[in-house]
Amino acid sequence: MSKKKLFGLLGLVLILAMVLAACGGSSGVEQAVEEAQQQVEEAAEEVAPTVEAAAEAVEEAAEEAAEEPAEEPAEEPAEEPAEEPAEEPAEEPAEEPAEEPAEEPMAEVDYDTSIYGNIDELDLEGVEVTFWHRYEDDSSRGGAINQIIDEFNATNPYGITVIGSHEGGYGDIYDKMIAGLTTGDVPDLVIAYQNQAAAYEVADGLVSYDPYINHPEYGLTEEVRADFFQAFLEADKLPQFGGEAFGFPPARSMEVLFYNADWLQELSDSGAISFEGPPETPEQWAEALCAAVDQPFSKNETDFSAGMELDTDASQFAAEVFARGGDIYDYEAGEFIYNSPEAVEAMTFLQELAAEGCILPVAEKYGDQTDFANGKILFFVGSSSGLPFVKSGVEGGEVGGFNWSVAAIPHTTPDPVQNIYGASISIPKTTPEEQLAAWLFMKHWTSPEMQKLWAEASNYFPARHSVAEGMSDYFAENEAYKTAFDLLPYGKTEAPVAGYDNVRDAVEEAFIDIVFNGADIQSTLDALTETANEIQAESAP
Incomplete structure (x- = not known):
């Protein structure tokens, strides 16, 4: 008897028992059940060898599968995803990006998605x-x-x-x-x-x-x-x-030296200075600054004449230090260094010139630009963004105009070092x-097109080299701007740290005390450095 018939017979026995029980029969049920049990036992004996053989076959198949698990993917790789799709990523994770390329960018994201979202x-x-x-x-x-x-x-x-x-x-x-x-x-x-x-x-x-x-x-x-x-x-x-x-x-400006070219030529022609053109070194600068006191500009009909009026702000201080190869901030140590040897050298230079009367303090805001435009001072240091104002000032000034331009801050380094901000x-x-x-x-x-528009309207310098290609007409009309633009590769910047606004105020106070009040340079710069670092510590993250 087959297994199928055996199970069918068992089912009939159970159904018969339930029917007889429902009809109230008892003895008939017992007799029927006993006969059915006997038939089932006989059938079981018949199929037992078949069941045992099947069980042995299953066990042998299982043993063969256990002995050669590594061959299964190689034998039927195409069928494996259909049979066990949930296991494929664990078995072959390297293939997943190829199957679902849309997820690949997420795997390479190196920014905080809680802040930036998924940019894609x-x-x-x-x-x-x-x-x-x-x-x-x-x-x-x-x-x-x-x-x-x-x-x-x-x-x-x-x-x-x-x-x-x-x-x-x-x-x-x-x-x-x-x-x-x-x-x-x-x-x-x-x-x-x-x-x-x-x-x-x-x-x-x-x-x-x-x-x-x-x-x-x-x-x-x-x-x-x-x-x-x-x-x-x-x-x-x-x-x-x-x-x-x-x-x-989007743009930048630069600290530059404005100079009266006609006046410098007069000083050179008279032998008052030993060079021509704008000064390139601190020594040449000092020579011209003091010569201007003794030999006023020929168009200046007033009694006032000076080499320069000095604006004692933090950017001017930094520009002087940069021009001597120094810095105001140690980026590795994360601290201000206003007492560096280069800073001491720069302050000594300016203090001595002030003591000789060759440089004076600025009396009022933009007073240096006004006196320059009127032919009363030979130099002043200021932002290149002021070029249009200087141009209009000179053209409408008391002396009827003169030739002027800008130059790098006189420096001790082989190349200029310009304070760009x-x-x-x-x-x-x-x-x-x-x-x-x-x-x-x-x-x-x-973008280059918008940078050209912005540079010519604002007189700031564009952020990109290539913009110069479209500014030839503007350069021709604004030679001083072109001169300053050519100095951009020599740029250096002031400290971009929290607290620098307040540090700048402290720098200006120390700058004035040193140059015009004769304060001891080293001790004043030591105190400034300490103050600046305290401010930074209070403002630091």
């Missing part, structure tokens, strides 16, 4: 970006930034809208940002000096540009990165925050969509 998947349609800046609408810079914004809004393929907002000067914007970091009322883009950005990041208020710059779709290629002036990019890498970039540069644009922490949209606007602003 963000929907930017309808995103609005608020930009706090300092450019008044009726100014040339305000008109240019509005044009740049309008161009982006009209042409970007993402559906992003940027809204520019004039929020006052740098100080006003800084105060609003500090307050906004507490209340949450912050823009999507904000103009900020590097030390201000560091202060915002102390409060965890910004996002780094690094994930955007490095992104394969939205970022910058190696070729584009190389087109930027590297000193511009380096300035935004904050040492207190792992060297990450918390700003991006300027505000960048930071991205406050908002939403992943708004942050990415903000970056895309910055890419637009720093």
Whole structure:
């Protein structure tokens, strides 16, 4: 009897028992059950050999499978996913990216998705970006930034809208940002000096540009990165925050030496100085500074004549130290070094010239520019962004104009070392969509076409080398600008650290005391260094 029949017979016995029980029969049931049991036992004896043989076959098959497990994938690799799909990733994880390529970028993400989201998947349609800046609408810079914004809004393929907002000067914007970091009322883009950005990041208020710059779709290629002036990019890498970039540069300015070329020529022709053209070394500079006191400019009909009026601010201090091969900040130690040998040398140089009456303090804001335009001082040191104002001042000045230009700060180094500075644009922490949209606007602003527009309207220097190719006409009309532009490869920057705003105030006080009040140089610089590092410690993250 087969197993199938055996099981069928058992089923019939059970059904019969249930029917008889329902009918109230008892003895009949017992007899039927006994007969069925006997038949089942006989059937079981018949199929037992078959069952045993089947069991032995199963055991042998199991033993063979256990002995050769490694051969199974090689024998039937195509069938394995169908038989055991859940096990395939564990057995062959290297093949998974090929099967599901959409998941591969996530495996390579090296940024915090809780801050940036998944950049590849963000929907930017309808995103609005608020930009706090300092450019008044009726100014040339305000008109240019509005044009740049309008161009982006009209042409970007993402559906992003940027809204520019004039929020006052740098100080006003800084105060609003500090307050906004507490209340949450912050823009999507904000103009900020590097030390201000560091202060915002102390409060965890910004996002780094690094994930955007490095992104394969939205970022910058190696070729584009190389087109930027590297000193511009380096300035935004904050040492207190792992060297990450918390700003991006649309432009920069530079500390330069303004000089009266006609007056210098008169001094050279008379033998009052031993060189021609602008001074290149501190010794030549000192020679001309003092010669100007004794030999006024021929067009100056007043009794006042001086070599230079010195603006004792922190950028001027840094420029003098840089020009001697020094620095004001030790990036490895993370501390200010205002008492370095180069700083002592620079302050000694200026203190001696002040004692001789060859340089004077600035009497009022922009007073040095005014006296320069009127032919009363031979030199002054200031920002290249002031070039248009100097030009108009000289043309409308008391002496009827003269030839003038700019030069590198006289230096002891083989090549010039120029103090380059300027505000960048930071991205406050908002939403992943708004942050990415903000970056895309910055890419637009720093494109060659927009950089040319911005440079010529603002008189700032563009952030990229290649922009010069389209500025030949502007260079021809503004020779001093071109001279300064050619000095950009020699740039160096001041400390981009939190607390530098307050440090600058301390520097100015020490600078005045040393140069014009005759304070002891070494002890004053030692005290300044201590104060600066205390301020940094109080402001540090």
